[in-house]
Amino acid sequence: MRVSELSRVSGVPVATIKYYLREGLLPRGETTSPNQARYDETHVRRLQLIRALVEVGSMPVAVIKEVLDAIDDPDVGLHEVLGAAVYPVSGGRMDCDAEVPEIDGAAELDALIAERGWHVHPGAPARATAAEVLVRMRELGLDPEGTLVRAWADAAERAAAGDLAAVERAGGRERAAEVALLGTVIGDTMLGALRRLAQESRSAELYGS
Amino acid sequence: MRVSELSRVSGVPVATIKYYLREGLLPRGETTSPNQARYDETHVRRLQLIRALVEVGSMPVAVIKEVLDAIDDPDVGLHEVLGAAVYPVSGGRMDCDAEVPEIDGAAELDALIAERGWHVHPGAPARATAAEVLVRMRELGLDPEGTLVRAWADAAERAAAGDLAAVERAGGRERAAEVALLGTVIGDTMLGALRRLAQESRSAELYGS
Numbered sequence: 001m002r003v004s005e006l007s008r009v010s011g012v013p014v015a016t017i018k019y020y021l022r023e024g025l026l027p028r029g030e031t032t033s034p035n036q037a038r039y040d041e042t043h044v045r046r047l048q049l050i051r052a053l054v055e056v057g058s059m060p061v062a063v064i065k066e067v068l069d070a071i072d073d074p075d076v077g078l079h080e081v082l083g084a085a086v087y088p089v090s091g092g093r094m095d096c097d098a099e100v101p102e103i104d105g106a107a108e109l110d111a112l113i114a115e116r117g118w119h120v121h122p123g124a125p126a127r128a129t130a131a132e133v134l135v136r137m138r139e140l141g142l143d144p145e146g147t148l149v150r151a152w153a154d155a156a157e158r159a160a161a162g163d164l165a166a167v168e169r170a171g172g173r174e175r176a177a178e179v180a181l182l183g184t185v186i187g188d189t190m191l192g193a194l195r196r197l198a199q200e201s202r203s204a205e206l207y208g209s
Numbered sequence: 210m211r212v213s214e215l216s217r218v219s220g221v222p223v224a225t226i227k228y229y230l231r232e233g234l235l236p237r238g239e240t241t242s243p244n245q246a247r248y249d250e251t252h253v254r255r256l257q258l259i260r261a262l263v264e265v266g267s268m269p270v271a272v273i274k275e276v277l278d279a280i281d282d283p284d285v286g287l288h289e290v291l292g293a294a295v296y297p298v299s300g301g302r303m304d305c306d307a308e309v310p311e312i313d314g315a316a317e318l319d320a321l322i323a324e325r326g327w328h329v330h331p332g333a334p335a336r337a338t339a340a341e342v343l344v345r346m347r348e349l350g351l352d353p354e355g356t357l358v359r360a361w362a363d364a365a366e367r368a369a370a371g372d373l374a375a376v377e378r379a380g381g382r383e384r385a386a387e388v389a390l391l392g393t394v395i396g397d398t399m400l401g402a403l404r405r406l407a408q409e410s411r412s413a414e415l416y417g418s
Contacts, residue, residue, distance in 0.1 A: 077416055151372075
């Protein structure tokens with residue numbers, strides 16, 4: 001298909017497609033004449049992924065380029081591709097060689113991570129977030145015995161198992177990265193909402209009249 | 210204790226305490242002279258709750274007044290007290306008589322709610338949020354078979370059971386409302402972070418080198 005049809009099918013304006021081509025986010029089409037190129041389904045899918053990264057993940061173009069480079073490099077494992085897609089929406093970047101900053105209150109979190117048998121990079125942005133929240137919880141006198149945090153860790157494990165099962169069903173590195181990103185971002189809101197509904201139901205059982 | 214000591218113990222400035230007294234958020238102390246009153250531990254605890262509602266729940270004073278009135282009215286059940294504390298941080302208000310607006314795409318969510326056996330008020334703010342997210346997921350082609358949403362519902366149920374167990378351990382309506390509010394708001398961030406850690410660990414198991 002020509003660029004005009006690619007635009008129509010994908011819903012992305014021609015000017016934006018040309019910008020993505022210049023920046024190397026979208027591979028060039030097959031040249032059919034000096035002024036024309038032909039695009040196919042792979043371009044449509046790539047545009048959908050870029051839109052998801054921009055609109056749902058709010059990622060800058062430079063970060064999107066990194067994610068796409070990871071997807072297109074067959075030497076990069078899927079684990080690293082997923083990290084490249086998900087780390088930026090957690091306030092970090094996928095960089096295993098970066099120095100890991102000291103995190104206040106990380107000891108309690110690291111004990112929890114060890115207890116669950118989780119294998120996570122110490123530079124994972126979520127490790128810093130979780131450690132910070134734990135410190136705040138202790139300040140507020142919330143859950144001094146750690147029972148609530150353990151229940152949340154159970155819940156997180158259940159959710160993550162579902163997330164990775166959805167990634168496995170996705171088929172293909174590109175769609176896998178898309179599902180990981182969309183599922184992570186949208187899942188935050190959905191989990192929060194479903195948790196409130198489940199809370200209300202449990203509260204009605206316990207205290208309802 | 211006098212107001213100056215109440216301020217020191219609670220960390221709330223005297224001017225703010227006087228404002229809360231005027232607005233009826235904090236009960237008056239026992240009058241000991243025309244210009245002095247004596248305060249006790251119940252005032253300290255009430256101030257802690259107000260601070261949590263303001264700082265963590267970002268609630269306006271009028272809404273805090275509603276929460277506190279519900280706590281202080283022995284005819285209001287604990288289920289309604291928890292709703293009064295948690296509904297505002299979910300974008301709603303506890304008002305069982307309010308008309309429930311039509312929600313786009315609520316059918317799929319209501320089927321899920323029925324499948325889980327959850328008992329929730331149709332006006333629950335989380336019901337509108339969850340329905341909206343489901344519509345967006347379908348638009349994005351995410352989880353067409355509903356497997357992922359079911360995994361999230363399992364996770365939400367597990368988290369909610371932990372939340373309500375923490376409320377039960379709290380002891381007292383005031384502290385129960387505080388734990389429900391703090392746990393709900395802080396729990397959103399913590400669940401998101403723990404989920405990312407569990408995802409990374411599961412991804413490493415499946416795809417790591």
